[in-house]
Amino acid sequence: MLQLISLLVENKPGALLRVTGLLSARGYNIESLTVARTLDPELSRMSIVVDIEPSQRGQLIKQMNKLINVLQASDLSEAPAVRRELVLLRVRSNMQNRTAILKEAEIFGARAVDSSVEGFALEATGDPEKLDEFIDVMRSYGEIDVTRSGLVAVSLESKKLKLAPPVKKDLEVETTT
Amino acid sequence: MSATAPTAPKTGTLMSGAKMLLECLAREKVEVIFGYPGGVTLPLYDAIYDHPIKHILVRHEENASFAAEGFARATGKVGVCCATSGPGATNLVTGLVDAMMDSIPIVAITGQVSTKLIGSDAFQEADTFGITRSCTKHNFLVKKLADLPQAVHEAFHIAATGRPGPVLVDIPKDVFQAQAHYTPVSAIHLPGYKVYTEGHAGQIRRAAQLIWESKRPMVYAGGGVLAAGASADLREFVERIDAPAVTTLMGLGALPSNHPNFVSMPGMHGSYAANMGMTETDLIIALGVRFDDRVTGRLSAFAPHAKVIHVDIDPAEIGKNRAADVPIVGDVKKVLEKLNQALAETADQKERNRAARSQWWAQIKAWQREHPLEPEISSEEIKPQHLVSEIDRLSGGEAIVCSDVGQHQMWGAQFIRFNHPRLWINSGGLGAMGFGLPAAIGAQFARPDKLVFALCGDGGFQMSIPELATLANHALPIKVIVMNNGYLGMVRQWQELFYNNRLCAVQLDSFPDPEKLAGAYGFKGRTVESPRELRGALEAAVREPGPYLLNVRVSPFENVYPMVPAGGAINEMVLGPPQPVEAA
Numbered sequence: 071m072l073q074l075i076s077l078l079v080e081n082k083p084g085a086l087l088r089v090t091g092l093l094s095a096r097g098y099n100i101e102s103l104t105v106a107r108t109l110d111p112e113l114s115r116m117s118i119v120v121d122i123e124p125s126q127r128g129q130l131i132k133q134m135n136k137l138i139n140v141l142q143a144s145d146l147s148e149a150p151a152v153r154r155e156l157v158l159l160r161v162r163s164n165m166q167n168r169t170a171i172l173k174e175a176e177i178f179g180a181r182a183v184d185s186s187v188e189g190f191a192l193e194a195t196g197d198p199e200k201l202d203e204f205i206d207v208m209r210s211y212g213e214i215d216v217t218r219s220g221l222v223a224v225s226l227e228s229k230k231l232k233l234a235p236p237v238k239k240d241l242e243v244e245t246t247t
Numbered sequence: 248m249s250a251t252a253p254t255a256p257k258t259g260t261l262m263s264g265a266k267m268l269l270e271c272l273a274r275e276k277v278e279v280i281f282g283y284p285g286g287v288t289l290p291l292y293d294a295i296y297d298h299p300i301k302h303i304l305v306r307h308e309e310n311a312s313f314a315a316e317g318f319a320r321a322t323g324k325v326g327v328c329c330a331t332s333g334p335g336a337t338n339l340v341t342g343l344v345d346a347m348m349d350s351i352p353i354v355a356i357t358g359q360v361s362t363k364l365i366g367s368d369a370f371q372e373a374d375t376f377g378i379t380r381s382c383t384k385h386n387f388l389v390k391k392l393a394d395l396p397q398a399v400h401e402a403f404h405i406a407a408t409g410r411p412g413p414v415l416v417d418i419p420k421d422v423f424q425a426q427a428h429y430t431p432v433s434a435i436h437l438p439g440y441k442v443y444t445e446g447h448a449g450q451i452r453r454a455a456q457l458i459w460e461s462k463r464p465m466v467y468a469g470g471g472v473l474a475a476g477a478s479a480d481l482r483e484f485v486e487r488i489d490a491p492a493v494t495t496l497m498g499l500g501a502l503p504s505n506h507p508n509f510v511s512m513p514g515m516h517g518s519y520a521a522n523m524g525m526t527e528t529d530l531i532i533a534l535g536v537r538f539d540d541r542v543t544g545r546l547s548a549f550a551p552h553a554k555v556i557h558v559d560i561d562p563a564e565i566g567k568n569r570a571a572d573v574p575i576v577g578d579v580k581k582v583l584e585k586l587n588q589a590l591a592e593t594a595d596q597k598e599r600n601r602a603a604r605s606q607w608w609a610q611i612k613a614w615q616r617e618h619p620l621e622p623e624i625s626s627e628e629i630k631p632q633h634l635v636s637e638i639d640r641l642s643g644g645e646a647i648v649c650s651d652v653g654q655h656q657m658w659g660a661q662f663i664r665f666n667h668p669r670l671w672i673n674s675g676g677l678g679a680m681g682f683g684l685p686a687a688i689g690a691q692f693a694r695p696d697k698l699v700f701a702l703c704g705d706g707g708f709q710m711s712i713p714e715l716a717t718l719a720n721h722a723l724p725i726k727v728i729v730m731n732n733g734y735l736g737m738v739r740q741w742q743e744l745f746y747n748n749r750l751c752a753v754q755l756d757s758f759p760d761p762e763k764l765a766g767a768y769g770f771k772g773r774t775v776e777s778p779r780e781l782r783g784a785l786e787a788a789v790r791e792p793g794p795y796l797l798n799v800r801v802s803p804f805e806n807v808y809p810m811v812p813a814g815g816a817i818n819e820m821v822l823g824p825p826q827p828v829e830a831a
Contacts, residue, residue, distance in 0.1 A: 080439060083388070084376060091380050132563035138385045138405065141439040233438040239400055241274035241431055 285331020312342020317689025471535015
């Protein structure tokens, strides 16, 4: 079963390694993973889709929350959230099909981002199933190349971000010699 | 010996990275570093040269990590080890995993090649940060000297707080060499590092209620009780509710072995009474434990009638293997303090199940009588159980016993009493052979006042022989007891029982003459083979002011019982060897 995890992580070297290492150590395959900075440049948002037994979902979130660089891990699989994926698709076509392709793209809410005599580059966003259909349809017009972003998600619940406060360190050196 | 810097440098003093590291270690009150130098740590060792911190040169980096663990396990303080880049760092890995599995606070300092060389396959370069990511609680690669003090103090903070564990700080050579103005760190800010210590008040009240309602309660205490320093609270708790208590392999000593409520260890080689108790109980009060497979046996058959109160500081442990009816995330000490308070306030309920409780105790005692843990003793050969019970007699529940891994470890756990916490030191979760002797070195440096035994099998001992030099070097009065059956006994036991007795690669011939071996390092050693001489030989070893190597030839084919076969339920114990069938 696919689980969608949203992570708020410190933007530090190795943070991604810790997250993916946690998954690979348990033999979970990553279906998709996106990561980019948040409004605060010191933090990144990761959206991860993994194939996992439903019984293991809670455990995985707890383990993610244990990572020092992870500020918050949430399971968005069933939570109120908007989930979207971006697909960039290049389709080669002959001159006769050009209008039909653009019409079809319009149905999927896609738009042309590049046009040449060989065909179009199209951009579409949506949920993964809709994008699957979009890709299938475009394939019927000719040879295609596809890059998918993987799922990104934003929670619709305002979950309070709990952070650990700074800890004062009493590191005075004893004056005894 | 004071481990602090002779003069506290003023804020802003210009110093090298190496000196700055030592300054940070002194501020963390580090007394001793177990280490092994190398190319990229030369600047560090040059700074150690005239620094008061004690550095103990081990003979292999793996043993530096085990010794740091031994120090940490004996004291609860953070143990420190140090190794160079590449092979030095990779040799630390087993100790790091071991500390991870048993939640032991250690900080490992490793040298790294200079920042400009990182990623160029330089001499003795290894991706230490990547390699140790999965075997540390957290790790750091310090690429700028300005980040060093913060990283070091964060490392100690992470290692020692919450669920303790190993933390590694990887420091490139040029960072050791660079000069900068040192400003002491005044605060640690790790916003993602959340530690919940207090325990939920409502759940604690519910726990108290369940405890009074229970007719057959069982306390299941583990290493978390030791980590939290909660032994006195555990004792109060157990007495307050008058429940039988088992402690895991990691928790031995959390409740004194001579305490009337102490039943023994449960699990694969646990006692009959402990395993029957865990099976028949209606309420498990799990304190700082993780329902490890070696304790639960077949999970689906484990404690089938029991509700579970689970207290642990690590939220991920709760519900991981066994669902908890009352989950309490918190420091075991703080939770027990509050739980004891809640129980005191509701003490009028104590009489509720008086009859059922006394029946339960009668049942536990009956199980103990039915199949007691009793050492086999023979007049012809030294039985391994005989050896551990003689160690027990000499210790009287007071000595530190650092065990290696295998049959001797299980017999030690079954028969040696520990009347205080932090006396039984062993590699529980990882089961790393070669642990016992270097851990004993760390423990003896931590507790010079204590009698320390290193209890090894002949297999594990041969992994640790180089450290005899460290014993000799520092005249450490460790008593190295080799339970020598000429086999990798635990593997042989499984080949015997589950692989049709097809013994493969388990016979250990050519054991060195212990008298010559110890003599080569300048201390005494001998072999004892006769049961009549055993007691005298052990007493002589203990009387010896310095190190002593006692090689004890035990009966070669003895197996550890009771035994729960892998995948079995813990009440399905094999209680002893198959009896020979009488010829008709």
